[in-house]
Amino acid sequence: MKKQIVGLSIVAILLLSISVYAGVPLDTVQANVNKVFEVLRDPKLKAAAAKEIKKEKLRSIYKGMFDEVELAKRTLARNWNKLDDAQRQEFVQLFHQVLEKAYIDRILSYTNEKAVFYKENTISKNQVEVQTKIITSSKEIPITYRAILVNGTWKVYDVVIENVSLVMNYRTQFNEILVKNTPEQLLEILRKKVKAQ
Amino acid sequence: MIPASLASKTRCGIRLVKRLLLLTLLLALLTVGCAHDPYRASSMEPSQTQPVPIASNPEQISLNSPEMSVNSRSGSIADKENLTDSQENVGEDKRNLDDVEGVDENGVDDKESLTNMQESGGDEVTATISDPIEPFNRAMYQFNDKLYFWVLKPVAQGYNMIIPEVARISVQNFFFNLAFPIRFVNCLLQADFKCTATELGRFTINTIWGIGGLLDPASREELNLRKQDVDFGQTLGVYGVGHGFYIMWPVLGPSSPRDSVEIVGEYFLYPVSYINPWYLWLGVRSYQEVNDTSLKIGDYESLKEASIDPYIAIRDAYVQYRQKKVKERGSQTKASQVRGSDVGELTEH
Numbered sequence: 220m221k222k223q224i225v226g227l228s229i230v231a232i233l234l235l236s237i238s239v240y241a242g243v244p245l246d247t248v249q250a251n252v253n254k255v256f257e258v259l260r261d262p263k264l265k266a267a268a269a270k271e272i273k274k275e276k277l278r279s280i281y282k283g284m285f286d287e288v289e290l291a292k293r294t295l296a297r298n299w300n301k302l303d304d305a306q307r308q309e310f311v312q313l314f315h316q317v318l319e320k321a322y323i324d325r326i327l328s329y330t331n332e333k334a335v336f337y338k339e340n341t342i343s344k345n346q347v348e349v350q351t352k353i354i355t356s357s358k359e360i361p362i363t364y365r366a367i368l369v370n371g372t373w374k375v376y377d378v379v380i381e382n383v384s385l386v387m388n389y390r391t392q393f394n395e396i397l398v399k400n401t402p403e404q405l406l407e408i409l410r411k412k413v414k415a416q
Numbered sequence: 417m418i419p420a421s422l423a424s425k426t427r428c429g430i431r432l433v434k435r436l437l438l439l440t441l442l443l444a445l446l447t448v449g450c451a452h453d454p455y456r457a458s459s460m461e462p463s464q465t466q467p468v469p470i471a472s473n474p475e476q477i478s479l480n481s482p483e484m485s486v487n488s489r490s491g492s493i494a495d496k497e498n499l500t501d502s503q504e505n506v507g508e509d510k511r512n513l514d515d516v517e518g519v520d521e522n523g524v525d526d527k528e529s530l531t532n533m534q535e536s537g538g539d540e541v542t543a544t545i546s547d548p549i550e551p552f553n554r555a556m557y558q559f560n561d562k563l564y565f566w567v568l569k570p571v572a573q574g575y576n577m578i579i580p581e582v583a584r585i586s587v588q589n590f591f592f593n594l595a596f597p598i599r600f601v602n603c604l605l606q607a608d609f610k611c612t613a614t615e616l617g618r619f620t621i622n623t624i625w626g627i628g629g630l631l632d633p634a635s636r637e638e639l640n641l642r643k644q645d646v647d648f649g650q651t652l653g654v655y656g657v658g659h660g661f662y663i664m665w666p667v668l669g670p671s672s673p674r675d676s677v678e679i680v681g682e683y684f685l686y687p688v689s690y691i692n693p694w695y696l697w698l699g700v701r702s703y704q705e706v707n708d709t710s711l712k713i714g715d716y717e718s719l720k721e722a723s724i725d726p727y728i729a730i731r732d733a734y735v736q737y738r739q740k741k742v743k744e745r746g747s748q749t750k751a752s753q754v755r756g757s758d759v760g761e762l763t764e765h
Contacts, residue, residue, distance in 0.1 A: 321722030382740035391732040
């Protein structure tokens with residue numbers, strides 16, 4: 220009898236832990252995206268003057284949601300090895316700024332959109348794909364987040380918008396640049412880009 | 417009397433020129449489309465190289481062949497031969513594999529790049545396209561860019577201010593519904609009957625209850641007949657026709673010889689193409705373009721803003737988008753065929 224109880228409880232624990240584990244990446248992404256929408260819809264932050272506060276809040280959400288280094292590394296792929304440590308750090312920093320400046324105003328303009336989270340695909344042991352949809356008044360935009368398990372938390376390392384992977388898109392561009400230029404020249408191009416923005 | 421006959425003659429002439437253009441396009445496609453294999457072209461891209469080079473002997477390479485056969489269909493037969501060869505030497509191969517793993521652990525740099533590559537494999541296979549006419553394409557990109565910022569965007573913005581969004585969405589729905597023949601024919605050509613039925617249902621419902629297509633009641637939850645995303649370039653892709661190379665058409669935007677079939681398809685199957693005289697057709701077509709643009713102002717700007725080289729960014733986005741679209745369709749039709757054959761087997765037994 221005791222054995223059976225022990226056996227059953229072990230099975231129960233195993234089953235429960237599996238079901239919990241399976242939903243974690245989706246929940247993590249969902250929680251983060253919902254946080255973004257909360258900031259965007261916050262009536263206290265409606266005023267134009269609150270834009271900077273909103274941006275600051277979005278920035279901290281981004282830091283928690285994305286694995287910046289992984290993201291930057293993947294855009295360079297094998298070219299990552301051509302950069303030394305200092306260059307890598309600067310690259311991550313610059314790339315972050317390029318992304319932020321390009322997308323933050325766009326994200327701030329969203330208010331009436333709805334996000335639907337509907338599927339989670341396992342890519343490998345520590346990588347998962349979370350499929351979502353943003354529903355706007357005129358269309359549905361499929362957005363897939365690819366997340367990796369880093370120190371027990373799921374961090375996003377790629378965003379696929381309408382079938383176009385952000386990482387792949389930058390990888391093609393950086394690759395093209397690095398065929399003809401040195402890493403230092405790439406950094407210089409990025410520095411200029413950030414300044415111009 | 418004379419001017420009337422002259423007008424009809426010029427109309428005839430214009431039509432003739434149109435036909436001629438289409439024919440040359442078709443010819444160009446036939447000669448070019450098949451010679452280039454997109455999969456092989458993509459494997460030339462350095463970022464996409466498989467972790468094969470580490471293999472020190474041919475057996476190891478043959479172990480990798482299942483992956484390779486995915487990438488190059490033309491090479492799949494040869495690969496299969498390799499496979500059967502390698503199956504005979506499985507034991508040897510395994511030892512070789514162990515060797516390779518040992519090398520991985522020693523060369524840290526190699527391993528890093530390797531894991532990068534392997535992780536990026538699987539779902540996210542690099543999509544590339546050859547771009548032999550890049551100077552022309554870049555010039556056309558500049559032209560389209562100016563066309564957008566100087567003409568299309570200001571007009572669309574003005575239009576935005578006058579017409580409320582709901583109406584603009586209705587107009588978009590209307591034109592979308594009107595293009596039903598293109599989607600219907602492509603669903604048929606892809607032998608995807610679920611898609612065909614959905615399209616037919618959507619067209620009937622939206623035309624009758626959606627006031628001639630202005631509304632889209634078919635995709636509401638109760639009916640849930642989703643928009644089918646099919647076109648001619650995709651149909652060819654499903655049947656294995658490659659892109660060929662990258663073309664940036666003036667006005668029409670990113671394309672390839674394969675996807676340019678859409679222009680031909682539209683000419684025959686899109687009702688707007690039958691509008692006569694030609695300037696009325698041009699007017700309607702431009703209006704549609706302005707309306708579509710008015711609903712996505714800002715998309716292109718942020719894409720351009722975010723990119724380091726906008727030309728490359730757009731080219732890559734186009735290739736990724738098209739590849740995924742073909743792949744999704746391909747697997748869907750394959751799945752429905754497999755299901756069909758399963759059923760066949762079941763009834764046989």
